[in-house]
Amino acid sequence: MELAARKQKILSAIIETYIKTGEPVGSKSLISESGLDVSSATVRNEMADLTNRGFLIQPHTSAGRIPTQQGYRYYIDNIMNVTPVSQRGKEYIRSVLYENADSPESILQSASDIISQLTNFASVATTPNGEDSRIHKISFVQTGSHTAMAVVITSNGIIKTKIFRCEFIITPEILDVFDKALNDTFAGIKLSSINQPFIQTAAAHFGELSLFMPGVLMAIKDASQRAKDVSVCHSGYTKLLFMADVSFSAARGVAEFLNNEHDLARMLENLPIDTSVAIGRENSRIELAASTVVSTRYSIDSNPSGVLAVIGPLRMNYCRVISILECVSECVGAMISELIEI
Amino acid sequence: MELAARKQKILSAIIETYIKTGEPVGSKSLISESGLDVSSATVRNEMADLTNRGFLIQPHTSAGRIPTQQGYRYYIDNIMNVTPVSQRGKEYIRSVLYENADSPESILQSASDIISQLTNFASVATTPNGEDSRIHKISFVQTGSHTAMAVVITSNGIIKTKIFRCEFIITPEILDVFDKALNDTFAGIKLSSINQPFIQTAAAHFGELSLFMPGVLMAIKDASQRAKDVSVCHSGYTKLLFMADVSFSAARGVAEFLNNEHDLARMLENLPIDTSVAIGRENSRIELAASTVVSTRYSIDSNPSGVLAVIGPLRMNYCRVISILECVSECVGAMISELIEI
DNA sequence: TTTAGCACTCTCAAGGTTAGAGTGCTAACC
DNA sequence: GGTTAGCACTCTAACCTTGAGAGTGCTAAA
Numbered sequence: 058m059e060l061a062a063r064k065q066k067i068l069s070a071i072i073e074t075y076i077k078t079g080e081p082v083g084s085k086s087l088i089s090e091s092g093l094d095v096s097s098a099t100v101r102n103e104m105a106d107l108t109n110r111g112f113l114i115q116p117h118t119s120a121g122r123i124p125t126q127q128g129y130r131y132y133i134d135n136i137m138n139v140t141p142v143s144q145r146g147k148e149y150i151r152s153v154l155y156e157n158a159d160s161p162e163s164i165l166q167s168a169s170d171i172i173s174q175l176t177n178f179a180s181v182a183t184t185p186n187g188e189d190s191r192i193h194k195i196s197f198v199q200t201g202s203h204t205a206m207a208v209v210i211t212s213n214g215i216i217k218t219k220i221f222r223c224e225f226i227i228t229p230e231i232l233d234v235f236d237k238a239l240n241d242t243f244a245g246i247k248l249s250s251i252n253q254p255f256i257q258t259a260a261a262h263f264g265e266l267s268l269f270m271p272g273v274l275m276a277i278k279d280a281s282q283r284a285k286d287v288s289v290c291h292s293g294y295t296k297l298l299f300m301a302d303v304s305f306s307a308a309r310g311v312a313e314f315l316n317n318e319h320d321l322a323r324m325l326e327n328l329p330i331d332t333s334v335a336i337g338r339e340n341s342r343i344e345l346a347a348s349t350v351v352s353t354r355y356s357i358d359s360n361p362s363g364v365l366a367v368i369g370p371l372r373m374n375y376c377r378v379i380s381i382l383e384c385v386s387e388c389v390g391a392m393i394s395e396l397i398e399i
Numbered sequence: 400m401e402l403a404a405r406k407q408k409i410l411s412a413i414i415e416t417y418i419k420t421g422e423p424v425g426s427k428s429l430i431s432e433s434g435l436d437v438s439s440a441t442v443r444n445e446m447a448d449l450t451n452r453g454f455l456i457q458p459h460t461s462a463g464r465i466p467t468q469q470g471y472r473y474y475i476d477n478i479m480n481v482t483p484v485s486q487r488g489k490e491y492i493r494s495v496l497y498e499n500a501d502s503p504e505s506i507l508q509s510a511s512d513i514i515s516q517l518t519n520f521a522s523v524a525t526t527p528n529g530e531d532s533r534i535h536k537i538s539f540v541q542t543g544s545h546t547a548m549a550v551v552i553t554s555n556g557i558i559k560t561k562i563f564r565c566e567f568i569i570t571p572e573i574l575d576v577f578d579k580a581l582n583d584t585f586a587g588i589k590l591s592s593i594n595q596p597f598i599q600t601a602a603a604h605f606g607e608l609s610l611f612m613p614g615v616l617m618a619i620k621d622a623s624q625r626a627k628d629v630s631v632c633h634s635g636y637t638k639l640l641f642m643a644d645v646s647f648s649a650a651r652g653v654a655e656f657l658n659n660e661h662d663l664a665r666m667l668e669n670l671p672i673d674t675s676v677a678i679g680r681e682n683s684r685i686e687l688a689a690s691t692v693v694s695t696r697y698s699i700d701s702n703p704s705g706v707l708a709v710i711g712p713l714r715m716n717y718c719r720v721i722s723i724l725e726c727v728s729e730c731v732g733a734m735i736s737e738l739i740e741i
Numbered sequence: 742t743t744t745a746g747c748a749c750t751c752t753c754a755a756g757g758t759t760a761g762a763g764t765g766c767t768a769a770c771c
Numbered sequence: 772g773g774t775t776a777g778c779a780c781t782c783t784a785a786c787c788t789t790g791a792g793a794g795t796g797c798t799a800a801a
Contacts, residue, residue, distance in 0.1 A: 095744090096745080097744090099742085099744070116752095118749090118750045118751050119749090119752065120752075
């Protein structure tokens, strides 16, 4: 459905004014603010038409207009143009991310933090999916007389550690044996195939050595599992509750959904590759029916990986949010790619 | 100020009813609910007296009574008696904590989670203070051609890792050299003395070897710093916003204070050793003037260490919260002690 | 096609009224 | 002296009414 140029201009002006003020926009206030060169009556006619077509609604007869979900959708798809973050802004984002750039997780946590800080909405970030990664290397560090730490390094650069305990006193020689035996067994194995049966088969292969193994095998399984699983970093959840135009119970629903890492991760995994905006009921989860999720994926070595997303009210400055997300996404992708290459 | 037995009984009944219902308690509803064997007029006389003495207030003339800060204080100090968590409850708490019992941090995160879940309030937990701890051992694991992970193990069982990068290609021999040189230098050193000057002096000692060192030295400094610093685990912050009797801006203030880890850690560090309840303005921070902080310290090998705390409204079930906190505290202390001994 | 004018509609805030809950006081009672 | 029934009193919350103001849609003229 194509809209005439002037209708677009009016819709755009209404949405932008509403985003700024949060008040329904009337025909008079619109021309005074947006500098349209027609009378309020003309604007009224156009507004009535936009309302009939479903782009706007009136909270009540004598109120101005508010964009509908469809109105926002049209604005985002056809009218809005996103200007990238300024050079200075980009430098700033990069410098913040760089402060904690040791691991993908810490980069993503920083990313989530800065997105939330800049947009003033809740923000989440997922680590890259490790389904297709493989074990690159396993190392051991002794941490106590009966405890040691397994360090699992995967092909996609994720490093997970897990401390395990043994009944016997651990010696460097034992760790050496573990190192050889376990790297032989696990190197090159896909993370997704390291499950309980695999562990048991592996244990069987070790013969009597396997008596010493239960702790370390479980540690490797646990670390591999965590390296494989998408984990969700988040920031600014408290900001959810200051979304004025959302009811209390709706806010509670959103908060509860976001705190359920499993469901959240699944929803985020299903988001598209490109930057996308899911408005209100376009979201796959009913909990988010009154919220907008703006999301994008960062790419590692040009492969789309995890998600960066903002969760906020329908009434948000989409241009700003999208440009921030895309800028952070670009920086994050570059940084993680660099981290892994080396 | 001692109160007569009947006054205590009435105060207690009012507080308990109010905690349950959240409504101001009137004289009639009080006798019907609490089974006091006197008339409403008598209760009214007593209530008037308790109001004069500052234990209760009336929101307005024709409303029932609400406990004041002083009322809660008297109740907690003189009336309430805390019954410990049931054996079954304790088993449950222990089993949940045990699921993630590899490191003090993960235990404390679980502790915070379960406290928040059981009480339905926000909860925080601090890691033990590492001011007096010393470096026990430093190990290295190669993670890439130019990167390696330093593992710093401290005398109080905290293990911190930090990945660092070198300009040159890392070999096992180089890590061996690092291992020897750095354990010689750092073993037994107090975490609190590992600062920039110390690092520089150390670097000077290494002579020309120090050219290879900047990355690894910074990693050790960073890991030691983090091992020393109290870090704050938290859970259930979103629950703060469902505290009905607190204004919106007050909730915002609390949320912002809790998100400021530095200030929060400092406040928690100054809490007493025993279980304590800071009601409203008794708190050291004005942001918490409308909240109650219930806190206790867990002990590692009988030494009081970090803090477990609940942050909620004045109107909370103190008995329940205190018993949960004490139970979790006991379990956490035992588990961390065990973790370190081994 | 655009616009001025106008009657109309609806909300919001202010003021008034009423029902109900809870009180404090008094006088009688044990 | 402590306790209680009775009663006038106070205050809130909910409801209604009213008027001002904002914004509309329609009509007729430009």
